[in-house]
Amino acid sequence: MARLYYKNFTQRRLLDWLWVLGLLIAALILFTLNLGGVPLRDWDEGTVAQVAREISLHPIATNAWLYPTLGGEPYLNKPPLIHWLIALAYRLGGVNEWTSRLPGAILTALSVPLLYSVGREIFPQRITAIFASLVYLTMLPMVRHGRLAMLDGAVVSFFIFTILCVLRSRRNLRYCLGVGVGLGLICFTKGLLGLLLGAIALLFLFWDTPRLLTSWYLWLGVAIGITPVVSWYTAQWLHYGSFFTQTAIVTQSLNRIWQGVENHAQPSWYYLLEIVKYSFPWLLFLPQGFRFAWLNSNISYSKLIVVWLGVYLLTISVMTTKLPWYVLPVYPAFALAVGVQLTQVWHKPRLSYSRLAIAQARTQGFAILTILALISWGGSLYFSPLSPAKDLQLQTILTCIALTMTTAAILAQEGDRQFIVILFWGCYLSLALFVTSRHWVWELAEAYPVKPVAAMIQSNTTPQQKIYTSFPYHRPSLNFYSDRQVIPATNDELQRYWQQSNPYLLVEPTKLKSLGLKSVQRLGTREGWTLIKRQS
DSSP: OHHHHHHHHHHHHHHHHHHHHHHHHHHHHHHHTTTTSSOOOTTHHHHHHHHHHHHHTSOTTSHHHHSOEETTEEOOSSOSHHHHHHHHHHHHHOSSHHHHHHHHHHHHHHHHHHHHHHHHHHOSSHHHHHHHHHHHHTOHHHHHHHHSSSSHHHHHHHHHHHHHHHHHTTTOGGGHHHHHHHHHHHHHHHTTHHHHHHHHHHHHHHHHOGGGGGOHHHHHHHHHHHHHHHHHHHHHHHHHTHHHIIIIIIIIIIHHHHSOGGGOBOOTTHHHHHHHHHOTTGGGGHHHHHHHHHHTTTSHHHHHHIIIIIIHHHHHHHSSBOOGGGGTTHHHHHHHHHHHHHHHHHHOOSSHHHHHHHHHHHHHHHHHHHHHHHHHHHHHHHTSTTSTTOOHHHHHHHHHHHHHHHHHHHHHHTTOTTHHHHHHHHHHHHHHHHHTSTTSSGGGGGSOOHHHHHHHHHHHSOTTOEEEEOSSSOOHHHHHHHTSEEEEOOHHHHHHHHHHSOOEEEEOHHHHHHHTOSSEEEEEEETTEEEEEEOO
């Protein structure tokens, strides 16, 4: 009997490792495919890449690594863990889009098998863990933001690792050390966000396994994990004094709770709209999945889903400053809830009220999948070669989505559970086509292309040269590619700079007449922008 149990246990462990390996390979393919195919976008990507490049110019473990800079000025927005990883990638593979995005993409890809492992800890059936990890893998926001040179995908991965250690510490206290390490990594990536995510983990323990809160293993692990973070913050405070406290802790962190920092104030329902816009088709299964968790709150996985999804979403919704990527830590809990509901659909429960609920869900699912299919077919026709808006890449992506939704709708209406498999394969293939296109960073279309303009600036100016532009806002990606500071200025400021010194200006050709500048020397024109200076 013992031999048979050991054999079954070994087979289960082997099967789990095969799933972990398969999910990791699938995630790495999706998160690294065509990673350097499009330029870095403005704001987070341009800023993170510029900070990392300035770090990489100095030998490892020097003060430049401890005290990062942005354009030569102290960079106090976020701790430098991801910036360090990107700087190492620059030193190994050169400065380019691929090396800028690779560390974050790999860390985010690791979160997929980690979520599977979380599912194996809390769900009695392996299939629920599989469904949850595949839902998470095929969610557009996670794939898109996880591939960018940003911090948020790594934070999600670190938090899933923390939750995995929390769950395993219930039977092996040594995993409490991993809880501290995970929280430390979060704090070393996004600062005070680690306190919120740590509070969620502790709240789950308080509800599910309160005895662990009195374990010295847990607090020893937390102390070990946060010691490097506290040391770094102390070093910054000793170096910069109150300027660091005011900038890093107050302005860039605490102020986001009650103020709209950098004009990013949004209403409280902003993140609900983000989830609705970008989580189809899996949003179809979330209401029933979350309702099941809410009604069965005596079960560990229900407690985890309710605390994780509910507390985090409520907290960020109350904050005044809102950005699309702040909602990313919700999606693993979203996927766990959807995995529960998909398992119910897959097994077709025998209880009459369950069968009725599944039948109603199937009818609703057929209607919504049909609507999604019709929208996709319409988009495919709109971008066809016969249309003025022809775009072969978008047409291919939308056709793949349309075929997926059409097939899934037909199977769902017939009561064939294979529609779930079709959704997984179709969503994965559609996302693969999407990331190989030029459209996966769609923010690039919001302003002029920076790389040609940056090349013009580099070839006509000296390093460290400041350039003033009539463009209305900063473009960190332009600063990164040109390796110069391009500073927005009003018409009056441009005229004043021109009279007081010999500046370089980046302006639209049509604006030169309205500025009334004299002795203008044109150095070049790219993408509708002209670089000028005063004739010598």
